[in-house]
Amino acid sequence: MKKIHVSGIVLTVLAAVQAIGARTFLHPCVHEDGSLAACAGAGDWLFGLGLAGILLGLGLTLLPVRGIRLALCAAALAWGVCTLLAPGTLSPICMMPSMRCQMVTRPGALVLGVLILLCAAGSLVIAARKGKRA
Amino acid sequence: MKKRSLPLRNLARRPVRTALLILLVAFQALAVFGGSLVIFSLRNGLQSLENRLGADIIVIPAxxxxxxxxxxxxxxxxxxxxxxxxxxxxxxxxxxxxxxxxxxxxxxxxxxxxxxxxxxxxxxxxxxxxxxxxxxxxxxxxxxxxxxxxxxxxxxxxxxxxxxxxxxxxxxxxxxxxxxxxxxxxxxxxxxxxxxxxxxxxxxxxxxxxxxxxxxxxxxxxxxxxxxxxxxxxxxxxxxxxxKVEAIQTRNMFSSVSDSLRSVSSVVVWLIAAVWVLALMILLVVFAMMMNERKREFAVFRLLGMSRGQLGGMVRTEAVLCGAAGGLAGIGLALLVILPFSGLIEASLGLPYLMPGAGMIAALGGGTLALCILMSALASLGAAVRLSRVDPGTILREGNG
Amino acid sequence: MSLLELKNVSKIYGELKALDKVNIHVDQGEWVAIMGPSGSGKSTMMNIIGCMDKPTMGEVLLDGVDIARESSKKLTDIRRDKIGLVFQQFHMVNYLTAVENVMVSQYYHSMPDEKEALDALELVGLRERAHHLPSQLSGGEQQRVCVARALINHPELILADEPTGNLDEANENIVLSLFRQLHREGTTLIVVTHDPEVAEAAQRTIVLEHGRVAREVNNENFDPNAI
Structure with missing residues (x-):
């Protein structure tokens, strides 16, 4: 039976939460008239990164080759950093702290980004060590 | 290999069980630290509001x-x-x-x-x-x-x-x-x-x-x-x-706020207590199962010269390590969620909410960590004492042909 | 000179007499086998000699000290300092490597010394397997590690309970060869076994039946220089 890597599953779940969240519970501000606010780009970034994360996560779950796994872990680290930077750096957000993008989207991206980085770093360490032992 | 690395080695060889123990303690830490942080922030907010408003009476148009x-x-x-x-x-x-x-x-x-x-x-x-x-x-x-x-x-x-x-x-x-x-x-x-x-x-x-x-x-x-x-x-x-005016006592405004604060605090405290009791019960069961599974291992250590006290110490060390790791994880997770989301928490509660300073947060974190370590050590105590009393020779000879 | 002496030793569990007024002696440097069928009292005697249990009556003199009167804590100390134990089931700590299993025995005696532990493994022919886990060792190799563990603190007495019970013939011969080497070097050996071939390797065999010494037999074919 093919070996399933738990860290890949965790990353896939985080990515799915990010992609779904970007369009639902983590969505940025929307004006009363339905028009997009300045922070709409942050939601798009998070959604796109989430989709990419799902592919990375699936790859880490299923692929056994050490070199590929190390590359995927490095890519996952980059994904985590981009998630942290999406609201505010990669894309502007509103200025008032009481705005939704400041109260929900940015903190949500922070939590997800940190969890992704921790999981990716752990995967990288494990993949690197397994190579040494072999 | 140092003697003190024995507990670490044993925890590492059973990653799923160790992860479960750490997770349980992490929930406890999350509940205590997170809950305390919210309660302290609410109290800070109320105090700040009292200080800021300053007046005894506010008069507004009728x-x-x-x-x-x-x-x-x-x-x-x-x-x-x-x-x-x-x-x-x-x-x-x-x-x-x-x-x-x-x-x-x-x-x-x-x-x-x-x-x-x-x-x-x-x-x-x-x-x-x-x-x-x-x-x-x-x-x-x-x-x-x-x-x-x-x-x-x-x-x-x-x-x-x-x-x-x-x-x-x-x-x-x-x-x-x-x-x-x-x-x-x-x-x-x-x-x-x-x-x-x-x-x-x-x-x-x-x-x-x-x-x-x-x-x-x-x-x-x-x-x-x-x-x-x-x-x-x-x-x-x-x-x-x-x-054509209405006079309002600021004390009455505060009393409704402080009543709400008391209700919220009470709910938080009950939640903390429920999480703790449940997690502690599970910890007790897991430790008992763990000790039972390791009878032979402990018997070998006893036969090699480990005293009952040393054996108990080794088990307590394992529990303390799990407690410390879980405590740190829970505190980290609480900080990761509560600090960034403090705006949302404040808006949701509809109450004055002011995070305490770094010193108070550190003190709460230290207290939570100490509590987690203590609870883990106590949870392992009963099982360790019971196991250290078992006759090693009998255990090791079970299963001999 | 007598290293071990049991004088009128009895162990009584309710109505059952596991040992009944047993008298034996083992001299320094001697290799003695204790034989008997199931229920003969071999295990009970092993536990008493190994300081894992105390007799109901009688004296157990180990190097002149009556261990039957000692406290549990003192028995632990005596077992640690004077006796090396080898079991049928090996009983290695499965998350420690071979050399670490040997070093664990040193922790509670003196100071862990990896070089000394490696030397002990060299003695049993397993130095190159020092950093392997028990799961990576064969049954015979695990038993040899246990022999090294038993020897590391230079005990006065090696007490082995069915040491070849779980081994095939080839590995059994390797372990017996080790015992012969230890015996040549002056180690006192007591081997509890139900296997006559293993008993024949010893200098003398004590046969137990129903908790009593049925007979003692000197092995006339014993060759101290056998490999």
């Missing part, structure tokens, strides 16, 4: 309640405006028992340049103000000039920048410390500036329902009662003898 809930306006920073004639001030000055009196003037901006939402603009009579001046003085020690503004901590404008209100450019000369209340989203200026802004708003066609000169309006009057006078009686006197 019709104000039909426009906005005064408690929301004063405590949560909900925007709103209402006006009465300045002659009310003279009537109030004649009420017995008043020590200090100061009016304020309100205006809700229509999307100031700093912000995508309306902000509350509050005009102060600088000669008489005793409510906000002490706070302003911390960041700006001079009198406010025409169009100068001091902003609350959550207004996105820095000192030296300008904000545009009703097309009037207002330089930001100061920024107030955070209070954890709605006052953090307010903009403060002099009475003259606010009268000027009122005129600008009216010129833009906004109907503020004012009759007469803007400079002759006040929105609220803050009163300090003399020592020895009963605040309730003075409030009643005002309500009876001064027409």
């Amino acid at each position: 019709t104000a309640r039909s426009k906005v809930n005064p408690e929301s306006l004063f405590l949560q920073g909900t925007t709103g405006y209402f006006y009465m004639n300045r002659d009310r001030l003279e009537k109030l000055e004649n009420v017995e028992g008043i020590e200090r009196i100061s009016p304020q003037l309100f205006l809700a901006s229509l999307r100031a340049s700093c912000c995508s939402v309306p902000v509350q603009v509050i005009g102060l009579e600088q000669e008489t103000d005793f409510v906000v001046q002490p706070w302003i003085a911390r960041s700006y020690g001079r009198a406010l000039g025409l169009k100068d503004v001091v902003v609350g901590s959550r207004v996105s404008a820095a000192v030296g920048e300008s904000i545009r209100i009703y097309q009037e450019n207002c330089p930001v000369v100061g920024k107030l410390d955070a209070t954890g209340t709605g006052l953090d989203t307010a903009v403060y200026c002099s009475m003259e500036t606010l009268a000027h802004l009122l005129d600008a708003a009216r010129a833009m066609g906004h109907d503020l329902q004012i009759s007469g000169d803007s400079a002759a309006q006040v929105s609220a009057v803050y009163l300090k009662v003399k020592d020895g006078y009963d605040v309730g009686k003075v409030t009643d006197d005002i309500n009876v003898h001064v027409r």
Whole structure:
């Protein structure tokens, strides 16, 4: 039976939460008239990164080759950093702290980004060590 | 290999079991630390609000309640405006028992340049103000000039920048410390500036329902009662003898807030207790199962010369390591969620909410960690004592052919 | 000179006499086998000699000290300092490597010394497998590690309970060869077994039946120089 890597599953779940969240519970501000606010780009970034994360996560779950796994872990680290930077750096957000993008989207991206980085770093360490032992 | 690495090696060889133990402790830590942080933040917010409001009585127009809930306006920073004639001030000055009196003037901006939402603009009579001046003085020690503004901590404008209100450019000369209340989203200026802004708003066609000169309006009057006078009686006197106003005791506003705070705190405490009891029960079961599974291993150590006390110490060390790791993980997770989401927590609770300082947070974290370590050690105690009493020779000979 | 002496030792569990007035002695440097069928009292005797249990009656003199009168804590100390134990089931700590299993025995005696532990593994021919986990060792190799573990603190007595019970013939011969080498070097050996071939490797065999010494047999074919 093919070996399933738990860290890949965790990353896939985080990515799915990010992609779904970007369009639902983590969505940025929307004006009363339905028009997009300045922070709409942050939601798009998070959604796109989430989709990419799902592919990375699936790859880490299923692929056994050490070199590929190390590359995927490095890519996952980059994904985590981009998630942290999406609201505010990669894309502007509103200025008032009481705005939704400041109260929900940015903190949500922070939590997800940190969890992704921790999981990716752990995967990288494990993949690197397994190579040494072999 | 050092003797002290034996507990670590054993934890590492059973990653799933170790992860479960750490997860259980992490939940406990999350509950205690997170819950305590929320409760302390609520208490800080309430204290901050009491300090900031300063007055014993706030007098507003009698019709104000039909426009906005005064408690929301004063405590949560909900925007709103209402006006009465300045002659009310003279009537109030004649009420017995008043020590200090100061009016304020309100205006809700229509999307100031700093912000995508309306902000509350509050005009102060600088000669008489005793409510906000002490706070302003911390960041700006001079009198406010025409169009100068001091902003609350959550207004996105820095000192030296300008904000545009009703097309009037207002330089930001100061920024107030955070209070954890709605006052953090307010903009403060002099009475003259606010009268000027009122005129600008009216010129833009906004109907503020004012009759007469803007400079002759006040929105609220803050009163300090003399020592020895009963605040309730003075409030009643005002309500009876001064027409077309409503006097509100700030103590009554606080009492509803502190009642709400007590309810929220109580719920949080019960949640913490429930999580702890449940996690502790599971920990006890897991430790008992773990010890049972490791009978032979312990018997080998006993036969090699490990004393009962040393064996118990090794088991306690494993439990302490799990407790420490779980405690740190839970505290880390709580910080990761509560700090960034503090704005959302405050908005959801609808109560004053001010995070404690780094020192208090560190103390709470240290206390939580110590508690987690202690509970883990205690949870393992019973099982370890029972196992250390078992005859090693008998255990090892079980299964011999 | 006598290293071990059991004088009128009995172990009684309720109505059952597991050992009944047993008298034996083992001299320094001697290799003695204790044989008997199931229920003969071999295990009970092993536990008493190994300081894992105390007799109901009688004296157990180990190097002149009556261990039957000692406290549990003292028995632990004596077992640690004077006796090396080898079991049928090996009983290695499965998350420690071979050399670490040997070093664990040193922890509670003196100071862990990896070089000394490696030397002990060299003695049993397993130095190159020092950093392997028990799961990576064969049954015979695990038993040899246990012999090294038993030897590391230079005990006065090696007490082995069915040491070849779980081994095939080839590994059994390797372990017996080790015992012969230890015996040549002056180690006192007591081997509890139900296997006559293992018993024949010893100098003398004590046969137990129903908790009593049925007979003692000197092995006339014993060759101290056998490999």
